[in-house]
Amino acid sequence: MDFEAVIGLETHIELSTVTKMFCGCSTVFGHPPNTQVCPVCLALPGSLPLINRKAVEYTIKVALALNCQIQSFCQFHRKNYFYPDLPKGYQISQYDLPLGRNGYLEINTEDGTRKVRIHRVHMEEDTGKLIHSGLTGRISEAQESAVDFNRCGVPLLEIVTEPDLRTPEEAKIFLSSLRNLLQYLEVSDCNMEEGSLRCDANISVRRGDMDELGTKTEVKNLNSFRFLSRALQYEIERQKKILAKGGVIRQETRHFDATTNRTTSLRSKEMAHDYRYFPEPDLVPLEISDQWVDEGRRSLPELPGAKRLRFMEGYGLPEYDAEALTSSRAMADFFEECAKRYHRPKIISNWLMGDFTSLLNATDTAVERSKVTPEHLTEMLKLIDEGVISGKIAKSVFEEMFNTGRMPREVVEEKGLTQIADEEELARLVAEVIAENEKATGDYREGKGSALGFLVGQVMKKTRGRANPELINRLLRERLGGS
Amino acid sequence: MELWDMKGHQLAEMIEKKEVSVSEVTRSVLDRIRSLEPLLNCYITVLEEESQTLARQIDKYIAQEGHPAPLTGLPMAVKDLICTRGVRTTCGSRILDNYLPVYDATVIQKLKDQRYLPVGKANMDEFAMGSSTENSYYGPTRNPWNTERVPGGSSGGSAAAVAAGEAIVALGSDTGGSIRQPASLCGVVGLKPTYGLVSRYGLVAFASSLDQIGPITRDVQDAAIFLNAIAGHDVMDSTSVKREIPDYTKALVDDVRGLKIGVPQELMVEGVEMKVRDSVNQAIELLVSLGAFCEETSLPYLEHSLSAYYIIAPAEASANLARYDGVKYGHRARGSRNIREMYKKTRSEGFGAEVKRRIMLGTYALSAGYYEAYYGQAQKVRTLIVNDFRQAFQKYDVLVSPTSPTVAFKIGEKVDNPLQMYLSDVCTIPVNLAGIPAISVPCGTSDGLPIGLQIIGRAFDEETILRVAYTFEQYFGFNQSPPLTNPGVQLTEDQKSQVQMSGEGRRR
Structure with a gap:
């Protein structure tokens, strides 16, 4: 039976603004922990967020470059969940009114140019970083955990595709085209090692003759091009095997483990978070004026x-x-x-x-x-x-x-690498080579043209490559006579 | 007359004329605090040393520079959910028992520019959730008019302090009536400004779309002076509005001739006590006799205010209070084996019953499958209420109603009946939902307990409600003094022994 994979990607990109999404702290990577924090990004009681205009401008540029419709009235929402790297207990994100919608990105595959549809482009803020002591590095088995809030509040762009990708190779091409585009726009360095470009994938498999999509799984932690291919390959194979045996795919979130090259179940659909989104009351709705969009369009490279x-x-x-x-x-x-x-x-x-x-x-x-x-x-x-x-x-x-x-x-x-242009000196070397290589000269004279190349090589060797090959050629021919 | 018993503007005049020093005023108020605090419990933290040091500095400044600002050196109570750098800010909660803010709220910064003089952080219902100040980790505040009664809430400490002479003026916050209702129950003036007029930066959030900081004072003039000091756009608060701020004291004109006043039937609800209704009607008659035009009107959607409020406010609170997780600051439970347990124990130990109730209400209202039926619906009702007010204000300059349907009730009377307690704010809540301004002024007493008149205005038209309140105050002549404030009254042994602080929190 023929199976076809259907893949959608969800990418998170840290914007390279000087300051964070909702406060004036620096976004520079790699500074000592908790040195780039303030009451706002630490969620101290009473602090309030302020929208970073630059981040909105960057997002407008990306949405335009991805051919999206720009939402003129867009809003931030609170996404509620508890985790120690999320100091407010909610992430300020966008929900039903994202800045950009219904776009596409053209990618060049072996089969020609393809449009991959973009479902949405929205703004949110990054979380802090947890460091767990203990053997596994996971929070559940940690002796102690430390939080670094430097990254917390860095502007994050979420770009979600429609399920338009079919192979791991296509996914890779899409991601690299997207990265290239973002670098062209100069909105992010897209450095995967530093985590400024991160990727999750939704994967399902269906029989080739079906129109309906199969049950999907979401695979997290695909933070390099290599991981992306490997994880997709593994997950597609895993699902195919289950389906081939007549089994059912469980809708769930899976984690890619780069050391084993496998995906493992993180949580089932039933265990999925209820994020209880609601409009962020601390921020007034963001009106994206036509003028703002035009400015964005004009500034596109x-x-x-x-x-x-x-x-x-x-x-x-x-x-x-x-x-x-x-x-x-x-x-x-x-x-x-x-x-x-x-x-x-x-x-x-x-x-x-x-x-x-x-x-x-x-x-x-x-x-x-x-x-x-x-x-x-x-x-x-x-x-x-x-x-x-x-x-x-x-x-x-x-x-x-x-x-x-x-x-x-x-x-x-x-290094004395200039060409030897002196004909006399070269002629002397050519004579030496002819004398030293009787067999080759004989071969040449008998009509084996290829022997000439060998002789040229010998002269070049003597000059350590500094001779003009055309000149040597001419000199050799003259000396040896004939064709 | 004792210094602690005077109005802010009277003291300011004396200070400016150098008839009295800030140190003397401060000493008078601190003496008052020392003698009454064991009974009233208005404060969570008293700044006894700090305020005297500051008073001396201000006196020195006045001696050298001359011109004090209108609030310079007036002993102030600051509700304990407004961040004060280096001074603990508990929100009346165990979870922030030892929390020291690293920054000042914008209002505090503005008041510092005026060289204000904080004498303490005022008691309150935990995270401003309550109408009686009984929901405080630091024990209830008592009403100076009758110490068996509540002072209202959630700014009960602030209102009681101003009424009792433990402060000259106070900062409160109002999410559903938390400035006006305690002001009403304590016989003082409380102003809730238009949403967006005063910066919320540094006000610990309860319900972000409803919260607003405002003054609690002894008269309307002090309220106008106070509003001048704190109103205005703040870049740190995106919801604060950019607009020209008038001099509110210019609105203090005793003239209401030709003013159109509407009386919404929906705010003269069933639960309004007879004596309260009578006092409000008499107040209306007084305004009419002074030349105002007055008639009954109807804002039909107001009757759904309470239901909408108890969805929206808890929903926002459930998110706003998520940051108290024991990770970064505040209380953290000991001996947890994992992160989930730490969250659970910390929040179980750190929050009181009412806060937990509202977090659960709000979490439920936002849950998948319920959002539209609750939060979505409540927002629609809110829009209808906004429209009701907008229409009413096409016809009327102000609307009036009782501030609270009842006078101060007994401590303990409603703690076991949250719905009964929630009804305390039935007249004030619609105003927060609409984001418009309102002021409460004393308009009588019932069995020695004050009654408040609520005057509601158009958005950003604080001037008109101040003008009506001021005029009313001039002609009504309310006797400000609760029995406690009669000079020379000492606490009887009986009164002292009735004080049983039920709060566990350590006051300072």
């Missing part, structure tokens, strides 16, 4: 899709290149800076997609933090064009620049 097209049309790049370069705003900006300084876009693209990307990946470095700047790369490309260095040498120059941040000319001079 060029989004990935548009940029991709422009890269193809404006720079004549192949679609593959345009897609790769625009998959992060930092990389796209890097490319454009290079293109301003150097006239051959495809050459730039090759270097960025090739050596640059592999070095970034190998060293786990973000584009923004790379020591190589557009100036480094374009200066180096000019050195190649001028014949100062060979393309092959350039690779090691580039690596040196990447590691040290020094300019190409400096690297080339200090």
Whole structure:
């Protein structure tokens, strides 16, 4: 029997505003515990929340970029539950009047472009962080628990999709497109390690010929791309097995354990919280004026899709290149800076997609933090064009620049990497090689063209790569005569 | 006349003219507190040392700088749910028994700018839930007019202190009548401003959409002076309204000619005592004799006020009180084995019966499947009540009614009958639901117990209700003094022995 998985994602994104959602405390990550707190985010008696305008602006931008309808009259609600990381005993969130609704995000899959519908985009506040002493790190078995409220009240965006995703791969593509979009909008750093992008998934499985959705489970704690795929794969398989045996899926919330790669039941539907939502009386309803929306629209940067097209049309790049370069705003900006300084876009693209990307990946470095700047790369490309260095040498120059941040000319001079352009010196080396490699020269003379490449390689070896390969080629042919 | 028995504005004038020092006024009030507190229990915390030190500083300031503000140096009682930095703020609850705020409420900051003089934190029903001040962890307050009777609530400590001379003026808060009803029962003036006129920042929340801070004073003039000091927009409170604040003392004109007064039948309800009804009717006659036009009117949805209020207020309270979980501050139960048990024990031990009752009511009303039937419906009723008032105010400048259907009742009389207790606020609650202002002024006595007249106004039209109240006060001439405040009266041994503090909390 054929089964089809149906997946919806619920993502939480910490907005990169300077201050928290409802107070003036700093949102900077990684400071000593409880140093970024005030009466409001600690829920001291008598304190009241104030809406952070910047966070609303960011949310408007995201809602627009996700093609949502903007709610002109939107409201905050209290979501009530007890937990030690939630100092008020309720979270200020949005309920039936979220800021954005009914949008979509286009993603590029192997089967082409697909629209993933966005159910809602809303604002809320983050919770504090609990640290449990004890072997399991869980509250139920903790000897002692400590709370750090620094994160408490950081603006959080919740983006919920419709159940439009079908495979773990698609889910991954969606999440990475969403992350890319948010980074383009500069509303969040979307750093999954620091928890500024978190993801839960709703998963169900149905027989291929059914229209109705199967019973879903919600899987929490999918806080990296790897976890997302693994958890989805596991959960889809688990549900398929149950259904194949004629079993029934229990509607429940499940937790993904990254060490075992399994999902385990957290609570059943019957045990689900009743959050007792009601309108937050401490905040007056938020009116999003047309003017505010227009300002948001005007402040939208060029989004990935548009940029991709422009890269193809404006720079004549192949679609593959345009897609790769625009998959992060930092990389796209890097490319454009290079293109301003150097006239051959495809050459730039090759270097960025090739050596640059592999070095970034190998060293786990973000584009923004790379020591190589557009100036480094374009200066180096000019050195190649001028014949100062060979393309092959350039690779090691580039690596040196990447590691040290020094300019190409400096690297080339200090290491003596300039090309040997002196024909006499090269001619002497060519003669040496011919003398040392009788067999290869014989082969060449007998018509084996491939032997020439070997001989060129030998000359290059003697020069440690500093010779101009075209020049060597010519000199060898002249010496050996023939074709 | 003793200093403690004078009006705030009289003392302010004497202080400004340097006829009396702030230290002398403070000493007089502190003496009064020392002699009466064992009987009345108006305070949870008395700032005996601090207030004298502050009084000396203020005297020094006046000597050097000259100009005191209208509230400078007037001994004030502050209801114990208004945050005062470094001075414990208990809300009348065990759960905050040792809670020291790290910041001042906005009203306190404003009063500090006027160099106010707090003499203590006033007793109250726990988290302002109650109409008799019997629901305090620190024991009940007694009514200075008759110590077997309640002072009303929840600002009972504040009202009793002002009536008895244990404070010259007091800060209260009003969610369903908590300023006006105790003011009425203690024979003083209580003003609930329009929702949004006075900042709620630092007022420990009971029901956020209804709570409002206001003054309790000996006369209308003091109320206007006090309102001048605390009204105004506050960036820290999104529900506070940006608007020009008038000088409320300018409204103190004894002239009601041509003013249209409506008397809602729904507030002259069945439960209103005969003597209360008579006094209110006489008050109306007096206003008519002074040139006001007056007629009966009907606001039909008002009869549903109590039902709507007892859904909305507990619903908001159930969320507002969730923060008292033993994690961050306040009481934490000992010996819990896990977090659920800690929550359960902490809140079971920390909250009193009435608070628990309302948390349960509110939690139930918001629960899945019940929300629409209760909370949703109550909000609709609230809208209808708002409309009723809006329509009435197209026709009338003010509405009048009794503040409380009864005079002060006996301590213990209604503690076992919450519904009976809730009816104490039947005339005041509609005003909170509509967010409009109202003032209670004394309009007579029944068997030596004060009766209050409630004057209700349009939103942000505190000026008109002050004007009507002021005019009435000028011509009515209420005898302010409860028997206790007759100079020279000493507590008899009998009176002293009847004092049995039932509260467990330690007063300071």
